[in-house]
Amino acid sequence: MPPVFHMIPGAPDPVAPFSHAVETDGWVFLTGQMPFSGTTLDSAYPEGIEAQTHQVMKNLATVLEGCGLTLxxxxxxxxxxxxxxxxxxxxxxxxxxxxxxxxxxARTCVGVSGLAKGARIEIDMVARRD
Incomplete structure (x- = not known):
């Protein structure tokens, strides 16, 4: 079965040329999400790492839901x-x-020298369909 390339309505617009998620053989690879508070690239980021982490997780949950999945x-x-x-x-x-x-x-966390659009955090995920 060929890969399925997901673009999820309601998820933030991509900051680069990518799909929100790509699915193959039950595996779903979610592109890293930024802490956009809306769907457009000029949406503001919340202040502080706590609020930005919550927003990134919300954006990832939106992508998961669009694929019929949850955290x-x-x-x-x-x-x-x-x-x-x-x-x-x-x-x-x-x-x-x-x-x-x-x-x-399972998780990896690394420090980086820069993130798109000046974000403090980006998170990506891999999910497995039941």
Whole structure:
């Protein structure tokens, strides 16, 4: 079966040429989301890492829902932080609230030198359809 390229209504517009998600053989790869508070690229980011983390998770949940999935289907996550040392602990407190203990995806978190449109955080995910 060929890959399915998903563009999800209600998810933020792409900042570059990509699909919101690509699905193949039950695996769904979600492109990293930025903390846009709306669907357009000129939507404001919320202030602070906590609010930006919540917004990124909301945007990812929108993409998952558009694919007929939820956060319970997520098996792997990558987190990219612009201000790693300053934001790591606060981001983790917010992030942990989205996954129950004992059912948290595998995860990598790295500090980066820059993110699109001046964001403090970007998160991508891999989900598996039941």
């Amino acid at each position: 319970a289907h997520v098996v792997s996550v990558r987190v990219f932080l612009l201000y790693f040392d300053a934001d790591y602990d606060a981001m983790n407190r917010v992030y942990a609230s989205y996954f129950p203990a004992g059912r948290r995806p």
